[in-house]
Amino acid sequence: MSRKIFTLLSLVLLLVSSCGKKSGSENVSENAVLQKADGTISLKVESATCYNDDVNPSINTAEWNVVVSKPGTYKVWLSSATKDTTSLSYINSVKISLLDKLIEVNPEIDKVVLNSDDVSYPYFRADSYAGSFYISEPGEYSIQVISEKVLTKEAMNRIPSGLNDTKLMSVILTPMTR
Numbered sequence: 448m449s450r451k452i453f454t455l456l457s458l459v460l461l462l463v464s465s466c467g468k469k470s471g472s473e474n475v476s477e478n479a480v481l482q483k484a485d486g487t488i489s490l491k492v493e494s495a496t497c498y499n500d501d502v503n504p505s506i507n508t509a510e511w512n513v514v515v516s517k518p519g520t521y522k523v524w525l526s527s528a529t530k531d532t533t534s535l536s537y538i539n540s541v542k543i544s545l546l547d548k549l550i551e552v553n554p555e556i557d558k559v560v561l562n563s564d565d566v567s568y569p570y571f572r573a574d575s576y577a578g579s580f581y582i583s584e585p586g587e588y589s590i591q592v593i594s595e596k597v598l599t600k601e602a603m604n605r606i607p608s609g610l611n612d613t614k615l616m617s618v619i620l621t622p623m624t625r
Contacts, residue, residue: 479512479587486517486622490590492615497599504595505539509615514587521620523577525554527596528570529613532559535573536613541594543577543618550578565616572616579623592618 482488495509523543527535535554543550554575563572582588596615 476512476587479514481514482516486519488513488515488521488620490618490620492597492617495592497597499597499599499601506593507595507597508591508593509597510589510591512587513590515582516585517622518582518584520579520581520623522579522623523550524619524621525552525575525577525615526565526617526619527554527573527575527613528566528616529556529573530569530571531612532556532571532573535575538595541577541592541596541615544591545580545582545588548580550580552577574619580620590618
């Protein structure tokens, strides 16, 4: 009799302790970027884990953990702060990786966003289309960007003013609709 009570009590405790947990969310990183309700994923460099190399800035890296709730194909946009709306002056190509896919692009200005709250004078916001990623299922993913224009505030202050005319601000993933 006492064995049955102990087994029943153990099952009840197990059930009660598991009810408070949200399925699938216990493995999400603390600093993970969540997808917005409209499906957009906005990755700001200032909130990324960054690595800056003063000797070889072409390997400057920003990395984010992203929680994708809506799988599908996403357009990838690079958003830059620039003083020159005719040229972004990226010296090297920008590499964006997700899972086993790599996009490598020489950013060009596809659209200038006027009166953007993201930048202040004398800068303008310029967006560049980079390509697309297909994400087949919901989950947490790591996205990495490598570019000499990935600059932390500290690195930006060390660069002579004539060389910091352009800075990568964010990577934006927007869902493609058919």
